[in-house]
Amino acid sequence: xxxxxxxxxxxxxxxxxxxxxxxxxxxxxxxxxxxxxxxxxxxxxxxxxxxxxxxxxxxxxxxxxxxxxxxxxxxxxxxxxxxxxxxxxxxxxxxxxxxxxxxxxxxxxxxxxxxxxxxxxxxxxxxxxxxxxxxxxxxxxxxxxxxxxxxxxxxxxxxxxxxxxxxxxxxxxxxxxxxxxxxxxxxxxxxxxxxxxxxxxxxxxxxxxxxxxxxxxxxxxxxxxxxxxxxxxxxxxxxxxxxxxxxxxxxxxxxxxxxxxxxxxxxxxxxxxxxxxxxxxxxxxxxxxxxxxxxxxxxxxxxxxxxxxxxxxxxxxxxxxxxxxxxxxxxxxxxxxxxxxxxxxxxxxxxxxxxxxxxxxxxxxxxxxxxxxxxxxxxxxxxxxxxxxxxxxxxxxxxxxxxxxxxxxxxxxxxxxxxxxxxxxxxxxxxxxxxxxxxxxxxxxxxxxxxxxxxxxxxxxxxxxxxxxxxxxxxxxxxxxxxxxxxxxxxxxxxxxxxxxxxxxxxxxxxxxxxxxxxxxxxxxxxxxxxxxxxxxxxxxxxxxxxxxxxxxxxxxxxxxxxxxxx
Amino acid sequence: xxxxxxxxxxxxxxxxxxxxxxxxxxxxxxxxxxxxxxxxxxxxxxxxxxxxxxxxxxxxxxxxxxxxxxxxxxxxxxxxxxxxxxxxxxxxxxxxxxxxxxxxxxxxxxxxxxxxxxxxxxxxxxxxxxxxxxxxxxxxxxxxxxxxxxxxxxxxxxxxxxxxxxxxxxxxxxxxxxxxxxxxxxxxxxxxxx
Numbered sequence: 001x002x003x004x005x006x007x008x009x010x011x012x013x014x015x016x017x018x019x020x021x022x023x024x025x026x027x028x029x030x031x032x033x034x035x036x037x038x039x040x041x042x043x044x045x046x047x048x049x050x051x052x053x054x055x056x057x058x059x060x061x062x063x064x065x066x067x068x069x070x071x072x073x074x075x076x077x078x079x080x081x082x083x084x085x086x087x088x089x090x091x092x093x094x095x096x097x098x099x100x101x102x103x104x105x106x107x108x109x110x111x112x113x114x115x116x117x118x119x120x121x122x123x124x125x126x127x128x129x130x131x132x133x134x135x136x137x138x139x140x141x142x143x144x145x146x147x148x149x150x151x152x153x154x155x156x157x158x159x160x161x162x163x164x165x166x167x168x169x170x171x172x173x174x175x176x177x178x179x180x181x182x183x184x185x186x187x188x189x190x191x192x193x194x195x196x197x198x199x200x201x202x203x204x205x206x207x208x209x210x211x212x213x214x215x216x217x218x219x220x221x222x223x224x225x226x227x228x229x230x231x232x233x234x235x236x237x238x239x240x241x242x243x244x245x246x247x248x249x250x251x252x253x254x255x256x257x258x259x260x261x262x263x264x265x266x267x268x269x270x271x272x273x274x275x276x277x278x279x280x281x282x283x284x285x286x287x288x289x290x291x292x293x294x295x296x297x298x299x300x301x302x303x304x305x306x307x308x309x310x311x312x313x314x315x316x317x318x319x320x321x322x323x324x325x326x327x328x329x330x331x332x333x334x335x336x337x338x339x340x341x342x343x344x345x346x347x348x349x350x351x352x353x354x355x356x357x358x359x360x361x362x363x364x365x366x367x368x369x370x371x372x373x374x375x376x377x378x379x380x381x382x383x384x385x386x387x388x389x390x391x392x393x394x395x396x397x398x399x400x401x402x403x404x405x406x407x408x409x410x411x412x413x414x415x416x417x418x419x420x421x422x423x424x425x426x427x428x429x430x431x432x433x434x435x436x437x438x439x440x441x442x443x444x445x446x447x448x449x450x451x452x453x454x455x456x457x458x459x460x461x462x463x464x465x466x467x468x469x470x471x472x473x474x475x476x477x478x479x480x481x482x483x484x485x486x487x488x489x490x491x492x493x494x495x496x497x498x499x500x501x502x503x504x505x506x507x508x509x510x511x512x513x514x515x516x517x518x519x520x521x522x523x524x525x526x527x528x529x530x531x532x533x534x535x536x537x538x539x540x541x542x543x544x545x546x547x548x549x550x551x552x553x554x555x556x557x558x559x560x561x562x563x564x565x566x567x
Numbered sequence: 568x569x570x571x572x573x574x575x576x577x578x579x580x581x582x583x584x585x586x587x588x589x590x591x592x593x594x595x596x597x598x599x600x601x602x603x604x605x606x607x608x609x610x611x612x613x614x615x616x617x618x619x620x621x622x623x624x625x626x627x628x629x630x631x632x633x634x635x636x637x638x639x640x641x642x643x644x645x646x647x648x649x650x651x652x653x654x655x656x657x658x659x660x661x662x663x664x665x666x667x668x669x670x671x672x673x674x675x676x677x678x679x680x681x682x683x684x685x686x687x688x689x690x691x692x693x694x695x696x697x698x699x700x701x702x703x704x705x706x707x708x709x710x711x712x713x714x715x716x717x718x719x720x721x722x723x724x725x726x727x728x729x730x731x732x733x734x735x736x737x738x739x740x741x742x743x744x745x746x747x748x749x750x751x752x753x754x755x756x757x758x759x760x761x
Contacts, residue, residue, distance in 0.1 A: 050741070051730035051761070056658050057650065058730075064660045181749035222747040349756055352747035390759055391729040391739070395722035398706040400633045400698060405641075408729070409738070411759040 004030040007275050007290035009260050012112020013544050014531040014551045015296035016238030019246040021555035028251045030288055032277060034259035035108035040239040044229025046083040056082045076103045076490055084227050087116045097435050097447040103495035104300060110256050111238040116227040119208045119235050121161050122541035123152050123172045132537050135377045138426035139507040141536050142517030151549035159236040160214040163206030171361040177211045179204045180356050184348035185386025185414040192474030200363045205356040208236035224353025257281050259441050262309040263293060263318055271526045278441040292526050292558060292567060299532035300432060303503040304446050307434050319521035325514050326433055328426040328505055329450050330538040332497040335484035336460040338467035339417035340476030357385035362540055376458040380540045382467060384418030416476055420463030423540040425455050426502055450494040460485060499543050501532035519554035526567040530554045617655040622671055626651050628687050632698050633724040639738045647727035670716025735761035
């Protein structure tokens with residue numbers, strides 16, 4: 001059997017980065033992917049299809065619809081449409097048990113969710129890395145912004161990020177390409193909001209979409225639906241960016257259609273020596289041998305692999321001497337905000353489908369007295385946008401015939417909406433464990449227990465109220481708050497943010513954390529976890545770029561340690 | 568081929584040039600090939616899979632009243648009734664499909680009670696008069712089952728029409744690929760993007 005220098009489990013956002021970094025540093029690397037192969041360009045089967053070529057006209061495939069029959073969980077997200085269903089997992093291939101509603105959205109292909117992600121990228125700051133230490137929730141991060149900042153820059157230069165520099169301590173600037181433009185409605189709200197709240201900013205989204213060429217990738221052509229795949233490579237995906245770089249080294253091997261069952265552990269050496277996989281087509285078991293293992297399978301899939309890797313040394317799961325593996329699951333809570341209309345500006349319009357919105361950086365609990373809240377800790381940011389109503393408004397108003405058709409010939413009034421993305425505290429009782437039940441590949445499924453706590457629910461009230469307050473102050477009309485959370489129901493349940501993180505957290509103390517400050521398992525020196533599972537807190541910003549930076553940093557450390565003979 | 572179709576093709580060609588051929592030729596050609604264009608058009612062999620011939624005609628008649636032919640084609644020419652049949656067959660859960668079919672039957676029942684004829688066989692003025700009743704009831708403060716049906720019918724007509732090639736490219740405009748301009752005079756476009 002070949003022994004690879006490194007095995008990377010998963011080919012999504014972090015797996016792709018690990019593959020690129022490790023191969024570029026000279027390691028013969030095997031990437032194991034549970035899903036099918038997806039080839040850049042060729043397999044973007046709905047890209048640039050006009051609406052009338054889609055039989056359901058790109059309908060949202062909600063729970064209960066015929067097209068969602070194999071996707072009862074995936075259909076819970078509003079992202080699940082006719083044109084992209086082939087990039088989501090069929091739920092029978094990844095069953096799990098939810099004690100309370102928890103929505104686990106997964107890709108099932110080479111590239112993982114990097115093909116369909118939201119592409120919003122924001123750096124963490126020390127407000128985030130010091131949060132656990134400051135308020136006592138969770139364990140202190142073993143790293144600070146200064147440890148990650150150069151890696152953020154390294155990642156941004158490679159993936160390409162467009163955005164506006166703001167000079168805010170809570171949202172550090174990065175290596176940005178020119179920002180996308182706001183539309184007239186957004187410019188109106190920005191002016192009014194920043195006038196009324198001089199301490200708050202309203203900016204265009206920082207997004208991993210090119211506005212200038214980068215290597216062989218072209219700037220965005222504004223067709224709109226990135227999630228169908230992009231032949232110009234204008235947004236960051238494993239297919240467009242990291243996997244081609246890894247492939248170019250000649251040291252990359254990818255095996256798709258192979259779900260990892262468990263890691264193989266050698267107690268005598270205290271090292272992982274390989275990976276046991278199940279071929280998803282034949283259901284046969286295979287093993288691969290490697291000197292170094294990077295787990296990048298996505299937060300819960302990674303923790304499931306560790307929990308299922310039991311041995312006499314680790315009866316409760318590999319690298320779990322602390323007992324915290326599976327605990328401190330988090331997600332961002334969202335879908336609480338406000339919307340309103342803007343009077344006038346009817347002589348203003350826009351052209352092109354900008355795959356990006358606006359962003360309002362966190363302005364609560366920044367460490368000063370003015371921003372301090374008594375009812376919750378941590379904070380939230382807003383995402384949203386303005387647009388003119390389209391033809392769909394006709395269904396909500398009386399009238400039909402020539403008069404209706406004439407009316408819908410023109411766009412309607414401007415509307416503006418914002419939803420908060422709130423930080424979630426790390427709590428031990430939000431956890432996953434292995435159930436008795438196994439999936440069709442013979443792997444025990446996860447039982448997931450996760451709820452929002454008092455802090456999240458108190459924050460949501462402010463997320464809705466502050467959005468309304470700002471929109472009104474900015475001059476919007478008909479302002480209404482919204483909050484989709486229903487206790488025990490669907491709408492804003494944990495998991496729906498698709499920012500699930502934690503369960504194999506980093507920390508300073510091996511007794512209370514799984515990973516050290518380099519994403520290395522305290523218990524197993526040649527095992528690294530660099531996807532969302534590693535997170536010790538959640539911040540309120542979209543997490544992917546932090547995962548990328550941590551992955552690149554961990555690869556650098558792992559290869560250096562390997563050369564020193566320490567792995 | 569309309570001017571808008573040409574502008575869409577030009578836009579795609581520009582993107583293809585930008586790409587240096589990165590979009591495969593079939594992707595670009597596929598949008599405009601004779602075979603594709605024929606596939607968009609109603610095939611003589613097309614037959615409804617859920618609606619009966621009479622129900623199909625009723626849907627087409629209702630849809631054409633909601634979005635009629637003007638200087639551009641209306642809902643019937645855009646094939647809204649075929650889209651509705653597709654949705655009922657391939658998208659709607661059984662209960663929702665049946666609710667819609669019941670609503671359709673209700674329109675005929677009302678036409679029968681008003682005019683002694685099924686809706687599609689009533690005079691055009693009678694059809695419009697009944698639709699005015701349905702539309703008023705659909706947006707009244709207190710609403711019944713008829714309201715659900717009529718609002719749904721209107722929604723399906725608008726989706727089916729404005730996402731069709733006719734609705735998107737002849738009646739409205741499809742935003743060309745290439746650049747994003749966040750703030751332009753509306754008069755420079757002159758109609759809504761589809």
